[in-house]
Amino acid sequence: MLIEDEPNIAEAIRFLLTRDGWQVTALADGGVAEQAVRQDRPDLVILDLMLPGRSGLEILMALRADPALSGLPVMMLTAKGQGRDREAAERAGADLFMAKPFANAEFVAAARSLVGL
Amino acid sequence: MPLNALTGSRVRERRLALGLRQAEVAKATGISASYLNLIEHNRRRIAGDVLRRLAQALATEVDALEEGAPDDLAEALRAAAQEPGGERAELERLDEYLGRFPGWAGVTAGLRQRIGQLERAVAALNDRIAHDPHLGAALHEVLSAVSSVRSTAGILAETEDIEPEWRSRFHANLYKDSERLARGAEALVTYLEGAEQDATAGTGSPEEELDRWLAARGWHLEGDAAAEAEALSTDVARDMARRLVAAHSADVKHLPDGAFDAAMEAAEGDPLRVAARMGSSVLSVMRRIALRPGAVEGLVVCDAAGALLLCKPVPGFRPPRFGAGCALWPLFSALTRPFQPIAAELVMAGRNGDRFAARAYAEATFPDGFAGVEVRQAGMLLTPLAGIASAAALRVGATCRICPEGGCPARREPSILAGI
Numbered sequence A: 001m002l003i004e005d006e007p008n009i010a011e012a013i014r015f016l017l018t019r020d021g022w023q024v025t026a027l028a029d030g031g032v033a034e035q036a037v038r039q040d041r042p043d044l045v046i047l048d049l050m051l052p053g054r055s056g057l058e059i060l061m062a063l064r065a066d067p068a069l070s071g072l073p074v075m076m077l078t079a080k081g082q083g084r085d086r087e088a089a090e091r092a093g094a095d096l097f098m099a100k101p102f103a104n105a106e107f108v109a110a111a112r113s114l115v116g117l
Numbered sequence B: 001m002p003l004n005a006l007t008g009s010r011v012r013e014r015r016l017a018l019g020l021r022q023a024e025v026a027k028a029t030g031i032s033a034s035y036l037n038l039i040e041h042n043r044r045r046i047a048g049d050v051l052r053r054l055a056q057a058l059a060t061e062v063d064a065l066e067e068g069a070p071d072d073l074a075e076a077l078r079a080a081a082q083e084p085g086g087e088r089a090e091l092e093r094l095d096e097y098l099g100r101f102p103g104w105a106g107v108t109a110g111l112r113q114r115i116g117q118l119e120r121a122v123a124a125l126n127d128r129i130a131h132d133p134h135l136g137a138a139l140h141e142v143l144s145a146v147s148s149v150r151s152t153a154g155i156l157a158e159t160e161d162i163e164p165e166w167r168s169r170f171h172a173n174l175y176k177d178s179e180r181l182a183r184g185a186e187a188l189v190t191y192l193e194g195a196e197q198d199a200t201a202g203t204g205s206p207e208e209e210l211d212r213w214l215a216a217r218g219w220h221l222e223g224d225a226a227a228e229a230e231a232l233s234t235d236v237a238r239d240m241a242r243r244l245v246a247a248h249s250a251d252v253k254h255l256p257d258g259a260f261d262a263a264m265e266a267a268e269g270d271p272l273r274v275a276a277r278m279g280s281s282v283l284s285v286m287r288r289i290a291l292r293p294g295a296v297e298g299l300v301v302c303d304a305a306g307a308l309l310l311c312k313p314v315p316g317f318r319p320p321r322f323g324a325g326c327a328l329w330p331l332f333s334a335l336t337r338p339f340q341p342i343a344a345e346l347v348m349a350g351r352n353g354d355r356f357a358a359r360a361y362a363e364a365t366f367p368d369g370f371a372g373v374e375v376r377q378a379g380m381l382l383t384p385l386a387g388i389a390s391a392a393a394l395r396v397g398a399t400c401r402i403c404p405e406g407g408c409p410a411r412r413e414p415s416i417l418a419g420i
Helices: A007-019 A030-040 A056-063 A083-092 A104-114 B007-018 B021-027 B033-040 B048-059 B062-067 B071-082 B091-100 B100-129 B133-158 B165-201 B205-214 B225-229 B235-256 B255-268 B272-279 B282-291 B331-334
Strands: A045-048 A074-079 A095-099 B298-303 B308-312 B341-347 B355-365 B375-385 B392-398
Touching: A007 A104, A007 B091, A007 B165, A030 A056, A030 B033, A045 A056, A056 A074, A056 A083, A056 B165, A074 A083, A074 A104, A083 B282, A095 A104, A095 B071, A095 B133, A104 B133, B007 B033, B007 B062, B007 B091, B021 B033, B021 B355, B048 B062, B048 B375, B048 B392, B062 B165, B133 B165, B205 B235, B225 B235, B272 B282, B272 B355, B282 B298, B282 B308, B282 B355, B282 B375, B298 B331, B298 B355, B331 B355, B331 B375
Parallel strands: A045 A074, A074 A095, B341 B392
Antiparallel strands: B298 B308, B298 B375, B341 B355, B355 B375
């Protein structure tokens, strides 16, 4: 599941992962993300740090607070210059950080590594 | 050498600096050499005609002999000597330097002041880059567009068998993102150009600009003050001036001239009694007293954090422009005890030992009612006193850095004055 508010980035990621054989659900609003994760139980959550509705950090903390979801792999998308937020996300239990802009091959490899492919 | 030599000492310094003998100068002045000797050792007071002729004989101004080099200049040079690299400055010969090379001393002090201004400008710009939300948003926008372009271009370049439908979609995305990038870059350039202009216009802090403006108009805040305030160069200085003028006109509205003068007379100038008669805030009365045209009183107003909101200096009492004032000011005693009047006789530490009757009072208001926060302010009105200090007088300074009071238990940092 991809939670990213930039439509063109979301489209690129969706294309890349679909090509790699993933099923991708994309959301643009942080407010509905937690509920969607609970319903869909995805194998991997890709979460942008800066989102409308609810920040990626808050969503991550909510997921990690639930024992049923605490083991869910989460990749955080960050931008340069968000050092402090990144530290907070690290403490909150993000599994991996991907800094924008990223190389496509690197991105797909990171997603694979998180689900043990 | 004393910190600030007396008139006689300055006569002597000046004469020695010119390489003249006492007899020569005495003759030119029309006094005896032994009388000049007494003058030079501060054993005879001089003034009037003798001083004028003496100044003439020494090719200097009466003011220079009477007041010596301006305190501000001496203070600026002492502060310069505290800066890194200033260890070798001959502080003990400061008065001689000031006397012999007033021009160079002015240049040195001016350079130091300019460095201070530039340091503050750099700090302000650093702050802006680190915390400016507009800059942050502009950079984020550019970064987002770049990320999108990179991924999309990567897909187009690396996916050989891409469906025509997807390809045209990604091309359209690329085009949109390139437009976004162009706009973002343009916004950044505009922003940075604006910053450049601001930085060069920032000659000195807004507080300094406001101080100069207030001093130039003799703290007269009526009439054209509101219009003139708009001519200040920085937004911050303009805003501060506007607030001052607005507060003053509100005070004048509550305490109109005729009624205020009558109450002042009936209450013998006691701010508490004036406030009681007129049913107004004591701080308004204090401001009204200090800001009426030609007022001799000085006034300091601070907020609950002790930050100085208003400083009207009086000769002999110059509150610091930056940083906190002297911890011993009755202002701060009043701040911790709202609605309790505190009166004290103050003697300023230092050569002149200017004396003031200080009256301090703090008020608390609740602009947002029971649910809101307390806004506390304290004011201290200073009325210059003549004559000799009484034993009960409280010795205070302006601020530690320029206070000569040795062994003060309330000192928080060393003084830049020699020997403290």
